[in-house]
Amino acid sequence: MFDMVVVGGGPSGATAANDLALQGFKVMLLDRMGRIKPCGGAVPPRLLKDFDVPLDLLCTTANSARMISPKDNKVDMPVGEGGWVGMVDRDVFDEWLRARAAKNGADRRDGTFEALERDADGTAIVCYRPKGAPRGSDPVKVKTRILIGCDGCNSAVARAALPDEKLPFVAAYHEVVESPPEGFKGFEGNRCDVFYQGKHSPDFYAWVFPHGSKTSIGTGSAVQGFELRKAVAKLRDELGMAEDTCKTVRVEGAPIPLRPRKKWDNGKDVVVAGDAAGTVAPASGEGIFYAMTAGREAARAAAEALKTGDASKLALARKRFLKGHGTVFTVLGIMQWWWYRSDTMREKFVKLCMDKDIQELTWEAYMNKELVKRKPLAHVRIFLKDSVQLVTGILSGGGIREGNTAGKRAQV
Incomplete structure (x- = not known):
């Protein structure tokens, strides 16, 4: 019997497992080894500070x-x-995070999550196939009080425990x-x-x-x-x-x-984080910092739920994450919807990036991971310049998507 089983050993899952292990919980970290997410690999200075990541990484x-x-x-x-x-x-970074979690007490196992079952009293049973085990072989089964799914956009944990929701x-x-x-x-x-x-x-x-x-x-x-x-x-x-x-x-x-999942938990003993929860910033596609933050919030909510016996505490993971970053996600979502819709609009978007006010506030927001509230005159100037670009874009026909059918699956 584990206190927590974390499925997925990327930045989100490894962070959740590490935080919980440091608090003395009995934690298992299950990861399907050899899977590396395509990623530009950019991280802000705040990430190193918040998650105690060494500069030499x-x-x-x-x-x-x-x-x-x-x-x-x-x-x-x-x-x-x-x-x-x-x-x-990510090959090096993710492994370092997993190794740290194991060093701090997490029971690290290599394998693939296959199913979520329940015993007679409703306790969660995680079924997984160890690395190297042939398909069709009997899975290994472990009991857990809380299951945390950090297993990517197509999360098997979310499919097993949460309401069906197709994320764009x-x-x-x-x-x-x-x-x-x-x-x-x-x-x-x-x-x-x-x-x-x-x-x-x-x-x-x-x-x-x-x-x-x-x-x-x-x-x-x-x-x-x-x-x-x-x-x-x-x-x-x-x-x-x-x-x-x-x-x-x-x-x-x-x-x-492209957007956070509407519900991160099942109200009982399952919560998701990272890509499984949809915590990738629109427009920029930045995900590492937000994945680790969501993993921390999921671990925090799970710990509170276990300590108090109140399963409703699991909902705090999503609530706290969106309180800290929801406005940024909304603003970036609007930006992506508007500026990425055609080459006409993308041309105007890049032109806007020449503005020194926009450059300064963009970098400050990126470094601090929050919308910059100071320098109100700079915001006014940006609003006026942005409005001009919006109007000229509409008048030039740039507001019409050029044969784009966004939302349908691209083919690798």
Whole structure:
């Protein structure tokens, strides 16, 4: 009998398991080894502080972002004096988090969650297939007072215990390649490049994020029939970073949710977090910080539920997360809906990014993970400039989606 079983050993699950183990709970961390999510790998300084992550776990740091418009106009957004964006390799980063949880007392097991059963008195029984066990073999079964699902957008835990809900998602795909030499055809190892070009993604964006000796080149889309692999291959060719120049290290693909799930718990003994709960920021697609924050909130709510015997405490995970970040998610969702709908609007969006007020407030919000409330005059200026772009976009026909069928599944 475990106090908690955490399914999924990504940033969210590993954080939840570590927090609970440190509190003395009997915790099992179940992870399907070998699964790495496609991810640009960007993390804010606040993540290292909040979750006690050592600086040397970063592959490198970036001090600027370059936004590339459909017409290939480029806008550089320097982070500012003393600011930086940390870059991590998920292969190394996630494993470090899992190892820390195990070191602090979590019972780490490699395997795949298969089913949630109940014994005669209703206690949850987690059924899983250990790594290496043949399909069809009898699963291992463990009892747990609370089950925490951190097993991705297509969460098996959520399907087993929560109301059916189809989350809108972007299909993401990236190729991790050997980084070219510094300065190679404009490549900079301390700059993140974001491509707002319909040819690379009709409704999201493509990216080139440096990770020191390696670089992530990827894209995402919710448009049915859009071929992600071909889009990444085309981007690599355009950048001179094809296979013959930059050897491919590994490739990964996965769905990325676009909004939080409406219900995170079953009101009894199951709660979800991370991608399983839909905690990926719209527009930016940033997920690591929010996944770890959601994992912490799920662990906190589970601990309170177990200590008090009040299962309604599980609902606090979603409530607290949205209290801290719900407004940001709403604003970013509106931005994605409006600015990503066509190349006409994406061109105007990149143009807006030239504004120094927007650059400063964007980076401050990213670093601190909250909307910046100071500098009211800067907000007024941004509102007026943004309004002009909105009106001209509508008048030019940019408000009409150009043959885009967002929300349908893209094909890797």
